[in-house]
Amino acid sequence: MNYNIKRSVSLYSYQEEYYLGKLDLEGCIREAAKAGATGIELLAEQMMPNFPYVTPEFKEQWFGWMDKYGTEPTCYDAFLENKIYDNRTLTLREQVRMMERDIKIAGELGFKTLRTLCSTPMDVIKGSLDCAAKEDVKICIEVHSPFSLNSGWADGYMDMILGTGTKHFGFMPDFGIFCKKIPDVLTAKALRQGASPECVKIVNDAFANRVEKGFTKIKYDTNLGRAHGEYVKANGMPELMEAIEKAGGNAADMNYARASFNYTWCDPQDIIDNIQYIYHTHAKCYNTNAEYEETSIPLKEVIAAYKKAGYTGYLSTEYEGNSLLNDAFEVDSIEQVRRHQEAMRRAIED
Amino acid sequence: MFARNMFKPDGFRNTYADGQAVGFQFDCKVQYYRGITLSIVRDIKVEVDGVEYPRENIRFSIKGETFTLDEMRTVIDHELRWEFGKWATVIVLKEGGLEQGKHHIKSTQIIAPSYMPHILEHAGDYDFEIA
Numbered sequence: 001m002n003y004n005i006k007r008s009v010s011l012y013s014y015q016e017e018y019y020l021g022k023l024d025l026e027g028c029i030r031e032a033a034k035a036g037a038t039g040i041e042l043l044a045e046q047m048m049p050n051f052p053y054v055t056p057e058f059k060e061q062w063f064g065w066m067d068k069y070g071t072e073p074t075c076y077d078a079f080l081e082n083k084i085y086d087n088r089t090l091t092l093r094e095q096v097r098m099m100e101r102d103i104k105i106a107g108e109l110g111f112k113t114l115r116t117l118c119s120t121p122m123d124v125i126k127g128s129l130d131c132a133a134k135e136d137v138k139i140c141i142e143v144h145s146p147f148s149l150n151s152g153w154a155d156g157y158m159d160m161i162l163g164t165g166t167k168h169f170g171f172m173p174d175f176g177i178f179c180k181k182i183p184d185v186l187t188a189k190a191l192r193q194g195a196s197p198e199c200v201k202i203v204n205d206a207f208a209n210r211v212e213k214g215f216t217k218i219k220y221d222t223n224l225g226r227a228h229g230e231y232v233k234a235n236g237m238p239e240l241m242e243a244i245e246k247a248g249g250n251a252a253d254m255n256y257a258r259a260s261f262n263y264t265w266c267d268p269q270d271i272i273d274n275i276q277y278i279y280h281t282h283a284k285c286y287n288t289n290a291e292y293e294e295t296s297i298p299l300k301e302v303i304a305a306y307k308k309a310g311y312t313g314y315l316s317t318e319y320e321g322n323s324l325l326n327d328a329f330e331v332d333s334i335e336q337v338r339r340h341q342e343a344m345r346r347a348i349e350d
Numbered sequence: 351m352f353a354r355n356m357f358k359p360d361g362f363r364n365t366y367a368d369g370q371a372v373g374f375q376f377d378c379k380v381q382y383y384r385g386i387t388l389s390i391v392r393d394i395k396v397e398v399d400g401v402e403y404p405r406e407n408i409r410f411s412i413k414g415e416t417f418t419l420d421e422m423r424t425v426i427d428h429e430l431r432w433e434f435g436k437w438a439t440v441i442v443l444k445e446g447g448l449e450q451g452k453h454h455i456k457s458t459q460i461i462a463p464s465y466m467p468h469i470l471e472h473a474g475d476y477d478f479e480i481a
Binding site: 012016019020021043047049051052053079080082083084085117119120224225323326327 | 351352355383386389392428433435462463464465
């Protein structure tokens, strides 16, 4: 069967090389295309000169690069800096204007979707829907671990979608919700920083146990801190911290135990259940080995759900392993992205 | 974040005004993964050879404009964003500057991106020499 799932790269993946001056924006696009991607995802605040203004020169260059490398814009990652003044949060009107500013940049540069973060207030999203419709840009809330689909949290947004009937808001899962194991590069970093093998085993066993019995999902709450607190408690963080303490764990052990709650395993059936509201996907990756396996995320199993659901959007590689390596090693994001694109190609075409 | 590559190796020097050393300076990159509006920088701490310098003595200089850390809290101009991967200069006022020879610096950037539930604090260390 021929599947119409397309592959993109978020240029976020190349942040290490960009930071070091080894790749510029065009270099990132070139590498993404070389890895086989036909879609480009951009964090304008990371790599676009003159943000938040799109100069005519930049626009011409941007579309020139898309032609030259045979790519098209996929997703624009927005941030909504609503605490730009440290003595107050922006008013609702100010926030909507900021959101509209980003939607317009996205539209002008040809992006079809815009990533918004889970911290974006619902009223700001609602207030921006007309602009999104006008620009024909779909706002997508990132379903980033520890958030999940088919959860109280997702229901909050589903109610809004159904209530407004909007076609310009939906979900964007991040593959960090499909971690069957804690990334091995995180474990290696913890050990490097002095974590003990005994405590690492306790944390890994507890994670395996959560995967096996299923994670308790997060609720919808306008107070994200409270929702998160309840979530980690329901998933056994207090018990784990106690076990680490009993085992004589040090600061690195504690950090590793806490960090393990940043990763989630959700049933890929969640994708099938919500497919009509999924417009883009962050194919998060931490470490893809030479055998083309993402070492924490079972790509074939996850992508099988996308195939079964008939997804026609982009899977966009988002390599995030750099920060788990760069305290001690050189990072090769270009190779990591290449491997991940190949791994996704195989999973889609097999 | 990127602590191993936070400082510009040849950016360390004493700062002169009217022929007098009035402090020292170094170039560094933002310890975050995107460019930022200066107003979200809450603090930049500098410690050299174990001596921490007071906040009032720190200046931040970018694209030809220099601010105190308190002034920085209101800088929202887009042309003065601290772009990702680009150098900015931190100046520390200290009469006479630093002595010639080898030194060790630790600098901490405290940044408050809106969506984060907590404020980011990232430090980096470096050995440098004043010629």
